[in-house]
Ligand SMILES: [Zn+2]
């Protein structure tokens with residue numbers, strides 16, 4: 001699809017449609033249509049404004065600069081609510097930032113800012129839970145795991161007729177049990193420490209993970225600025241059980257050709273098969 005933004009990408013996995021853009025130090029945001037959420041907000045493009053749930057991984061401007069604009073646009077367009085999830089450590093400052101914008105513009109925002117601690121889980125719909133994971137970076141950062149919850153009849157009750165099930169329910173018997181499916185884990189910025197510590201990264205159906213650096217000689221830079229180098233991913237190659245691994249947040253010093261070549265050259269076959277780059 002033609003788009004004015006040359007880094008804008010639309011990705012389809014088995015269950016998800018994800019569009020957005022991501023380049024290190026420039027702008028990162030994604031929309032996940034099936035989940036109705038934004039992952040980071042960049043400078044707040046129009047497509048994010050209608051989304052009621054925005055998950056900000058950390059306060060760096062390439063991920064979070066659009067927060068006040070989102071609040072203002074929601075107000076302007078008469079959209080109710082709007083919830084912005086941020087690392088708990090940053091929540092008061094984000095609220096203060098919005099308060100200053102309100103004062104400067106004489107408008108009252110209606111968005112809610114919710115601080116999320118590592119390990120905490122928030123519910124964003126009847127069947128969707130979001131678990132925050134610690135993500136090592138230069139500022140407080142989270143990765144967000146999106147978990148679908150469904151209820152199924154317990155196996156031992158599968159052969160019962162509906163009136164028998166109704167009777168059991170009246171008696172307070174739990175005839176159903178919860179099934180959870182981790183459909184997406186999104187990291188924002190982080191370093192290889194995340195791969196060392198976050199087991200869930202390897203089991204989510206889709207993993208979106210930053211990979212800021214890909215070139216030989218840039219490994220030290222990745223470590224210093226708390227980012228991931230593609231060699232870090234290669235080191236963990238046999239751990240990824242995901243259906244798809246989507247790489248984001250490439251440095252703008254690399255052309256698409258250089259990035260695709262690095263994926264071919266530096267990742268072992270089994271991982272390379274699953275990897276997609278979040279570039280057109
Ligand atoms: Zn960034």
Ligand SMILES: [Zn+2]
Nearest residue numbers: 058060137189
């Ligand atoms: Zn950052």
